[in-house]
Amino acid sequence: MEFLLVVVVKIVIILAFISLGVAYLTYLERKVIGHMQVRLGPMRVGWHGLLQPIADGLKLVIKEDIIPTQSDKLMFILAPVICFLHAFLVYTFIPFDGPKGFWGYGGYISDVNVGLLFIVAIASVGVVGIILGGWASNSKYPLLGSLRSVAQLVSYEVAMGLAIMGPILLAGSLSMVDIVKAQEKMGVWFFVPQIVAFIIYFICGVAETNRAPFDLPEAESELVGGYHTEYSGFRFALYFLAEYANMITVSAIAATVFLGGWLMPFPSILGPYLSFIPGFVWFALKVFFFLFVYLWIRATFPRYRFDQLMAIGWKILLPLAIANLLVTSFIILYLKM
């Protein structure tokens, strides 16, 4: 019984934290990109616009909910929900802290022996929501957007999956917790021996979450809004939140698999001074770093064209990922022999 209670409390805490994180990620994005563009970003609601995400959320909720008459209504309603659900479901498997974290209760909801596989699998279902939304709108721009997004997500998933294989081989496990433990044991985070996989993973992650410079499915200068052109109000908010939740997911996976999750950097040097900081703070810092790079990239780069995007995915990233996998496995085999 106590086990169940602990899990429920953890779910509530993590859900609340992630929801808040997603809301304030939009704030962070507007502030960071604003300052990069020599603007200020939101300043009016609250001190330096700190209440802006809440105001935005309220605005979206009370806005008129429009369902196009020519749409497939059930699917139109279902699509953002699918997207949203899968974006948040993933956090079941992400370790925010070690087994001793969260004051002894374990810093994760569940540790499955194929956790990473589940994360990738669940995240891949989210695309169903996107294509469904594009199709159900029965409009041309959303259709083009959803077609783009499917082609993009399916092709980048392959390279992404192969890129994560490298660290998995090093760790010898698909469990997120074991991967971090392996990094602890090895003494060096996996982004050092797996630098190629790390870069591939990050590029694919940007593409997977439809962020610039791979934000073709929702490229506003070409497809107006892509798959969510016809969505408004709360349903749009669901898509919006799902996108940002996905960003956090991808960053969390990167932080766990490549940057040692909840581990402290340079434990031999910093260990005596900073050991009072709980693991999830380090984890949050690492996630924050990735999110910042996301925003930084968005503020800087132009957008790729669709065919170029596919070419990069299939002709550069995929062969590189396979080569990386082969080299890694040969080295492991050699070391074992």
Add this chain to the structure above:
Amino acid sequence: MAEIIFWSLSVIAVIFAFMVILSKSPVRSAISLIGVLLAFAGLYLILDSEFIAGIQILIYIGGITVLYMFVISMMRFKKINIETQFTKQWLVAIVSALAFLAEVVYFALKGKEFFKVGNHSKLVTANGLGTIENVGKVLYGKYVLPFEIATVLLLAAIIGTVLLAKREKEKM
């Protein structure tokens, strides 16, 4: 507990399966198919086969069904509606469906004698049949030849598809 989950998942799977063949719009069929596949993934989880469940979701839903939907929405299929649901082959379809049903019922009743399920279920509880290690060992140990043959088959299919797609492009 496991029984309740098993039966509810089975019922869900059957209901969704009916929706796959009965719904008017192909996209709804595809969505129902996702429901079926998710229920299957749940069934695999009861059998302690997490790896198979994950792969089920990743490949079948994240890959194949999404590609179905890709094709469907590209063809703007919506215009073909229920009229085409019953084609001239209905007689053949019913006969083959009945035959298949009879087969399923027969094996469900007599299956134990053929397959000796008892031995396998022991293996499941002992080693975890669905874990990656076991799957890998079986796939690359005992069944390496069929596995390799299957890969060659898939390769042939890929090359064939590329050829077909290329020819169409030249025609344009």
Add this chain to the structure above:
Amino acid sequence: MRMKELVSKVLFVDLIKGLSVTFKSMVSHAVTEQYPKERSKIYERFRGEPRMAVDENGKTKCIACNLCAMNCPVGCITVEAERDPETKKRVLTRYVFDMQRCLFCGFCEEICPVNCIQLTTDYEMSQYDRKDFVLELNELEKGMEKIKYKK
């Protein structure tokens, strides 16, 4: 040369150059003016809200010569006048300025022989109602009623 290009491509030199520009901008000072709180400098010649000048007695300077109405490309000025029977001078009876049509070209200001109509540096001219844009002489002398931003 070819090798150098390849190396710089693999090391993302071109992308890092761009990233450094945005990062530098992030830590530099923003150029935003927070409008209702801060106001940008308006130059003297700015052509904004129209005003009619008055003399020291508080009477209008307008001599009803009609030059401004004739020099308006859109015809947004209407001047009505009648002759005073005693002094035989034209006296202004009504002056209407339709701000909805105004181009703010400044021809009226330029042509006015007594510097009566002027385009001031006031630029906040929004109204809720279209009829509030049609200004009569007294409104032109005082300046139009402003909708204040409240917060």
Add this chain to the structure above:
Amino acid sequence: MDEVKNINKTNFAEEFVDATEELVLNMGPQHPSTHGVLRVILKLHHEKVVDLDCDIGYLHRGVEKISETLSYKLAAPYMDRLDYISAVSNNLAYIETIEKLAGVEVPKKAQYIRVILTELARISSHLLWLATHALDIGAMTVFLYCFREREEILNIFEMVTGARLTTNAFRIGGLPQDVPEGFEKAVKDFCEILPGRISEYEALLTKNRIWLARTKNVGVISPEDAIAIGLTGPSLRGSGVKWDLRKAHPYESYNEFEFDIPTGENGDTYDRYLVRLEEMRQARRIILQAIDGIPEGDFTAKVPKVLKPPKGEVYHSIEAPKGELGFYVISDGSTKPYRVKIKGPSFYNLQALKKMCLGHYVADVVAIIGTLDIVLGEIDR
């Protein structure tokens, strides 16, 4: 919609091909990157453009007809609103045409100030072009950087002419008034910061692999085609044709300044981008020469209050930021023109859209509309 009826007649395979063949997509008139109310009807095969048609006229105001009902002087503010991004250039073209018609000689000082203002307008127009073009391709930061610099130019316009956008800067015979104090300093300050800022854009775009991928070999047009279609301005020079009215038919003492005409090689979007960037630098060069050499004298010539040009007709064109902007005015000897015809560069440049777009992707259509630098106010007039 014929496909719907034909389903029963044709077999499945044919229907499959039919449905995937073409998709008619309406881009605009309300679309974020058609630069105004341009409507482009695209026929797509997947995402490739098979056919394209432009639908214009959503912003038609009848400027040419209105000018016939107004006296020569009063039509000038309307010309601000043609190419509202570089209002000063339009003003110059119209005023010069009238001056040519009426035979007015403009004092040197006014000419120099006119040159400074029009070159500033050229920079501002190119900045806005770069901003929106980069935004169309997805580089959103360049947009705001360019607006930061454009703000400085608009401040100078406000200081000199009294308005930021619809400047109504010039009068027949010269300027409405002398330049204010601090003008020289403001212009020089701006010229000081400009090169650094341009190199900032270059760091963000010129060598960027994504920018190169998106602009190289996109929207290629050969010099022959460009001349045949009637492209002018940077769009023409991007194809390698060295044609600039400031050199070919100098007006406003442009022959007294030293500057180069940049040209491209391949005639693609990237070359036009480089040409416009270089034009900004050259415009700065002209401004610096002009601001140092402003002669003493009157700012306006003596012009009769009621202008009655002699009977006759005149065509005069200048090198506006977007290309050759020409005015054709017929006078019947009265105070109002008999006919005013405007040759706007955007209208001619838009004609190249189809030729450039066919066979490219939807995303390229956006980039090509951007690279042509059209303004709908000038196309629809």
